[in-house]
Amino acid sequence: MRWLQLPEGVSTISPTIDQMFYIILVVTGVAFILTEAVLIWFAFRYRGRPGVRAHYTHGNGRLEVIWTVVPAVMLVFLAFASRTAWNKIKGSIPPTDQTVVVTASQFNWEIRYGGADGEFDTADDIITSNDMRLPVNSKTRIRLRSKDVLHSFFLPYHRLKQDAVPGVTIDVWLEPNKTGTYEIACAELCGFGHYSMRGQLTVMEPGEYRQWIEEQEAALQAATAGETPAATGESGAATPPPA
DSSP states (O other), X not given: OGGGOOOOOOBTTHHHHHHHHHHHHHHHXXXXXXXXXXXXXXXXXXXXXXXXXXXXXXXXXXXXXXHHHHHHHHHHHHXXXXXXXXXXXXXXXXXXXXXXXXXXXXXXXEEEEOOTTOOSSSTTOEEEESEEEEETTOOEEEEEEESSSOEEXXXXXXXXXXXXXXXXXXXXXXXXXXXXXXXXXXXXOOSTTGGGOEEEEEEXXXXXXXXXXXXXXHHHHHHHTTOOOOOSSOSSSOXXXXX
16 A cells, blocks of 8 residues: 555654554554444434434443543553654754754755854854755754744654744754755745745765865855855855755
C-alpha cells in the first residue's frame, strides 16, 4: 500500500519518527474502525420501525468501564512510547560537528554560518537566503530564530519540524544520511506570502561542503576588499532563492 508510505527518510532520526507514526496510525485506525462499526450496527439495530415502541435503558455499567479503561490504556501506552522517541530526539542535543543559525522572517529563511573566527553575528559570517548546505553523515546543531511572527521550520524528508518563535532561540539537531536536494518548508500559516516561503537543503559530501564554505569565505574577503566576487553564492549578502 504505497499510499500509506511516508516520503523517504534521509536522516538518522527518520526511523524513530516513522515507527512512532505507524504505531499511532494502527492503534487509532483500529479504534476508529471498531467504533464506526459499532455505531453503524447500533443505528441499524435500533432504527425506527413501524409497530415497534422505543424503550428507555439505563445502560450497562460493565461496558461503560470497559470502553473507558481500554482507551485510557491505549493512550498511556502511546504516551510512554512517544516519550521515549521525544527524549531521543528532543531531550538533549548530542555533540555536533558544526552549528548553523536559521532565522525565519516574512517570507524567507536566512541561513548563517560562522566564518573563520567561528563566531556568529560578526563581519565574516556567511549568509545565504533559502539555501542551506550541510555535509552528509555529520551532526549539525541548528539554532532557530524568528524575526517577526511564528514560523515552523520543516524538513519533511528528514522528519525535523520545529516552531520558530520571535525573541527565542531554539536549538535542534540533524544528521542527514543521504546526499541530495530537499525542501525546506514553513509549516505555520505566517501571513499572505506563506505559500512562497520555501527553501532548499543541499546535503553534500564532506569535501564538497568544505570547498563550498571556502568559496563563500573567499567571496566575502573579496567583497570586503572592494573586489568583485567571482563566486555565485556571494557571501555577506543573501543569495537568491533556489528555483
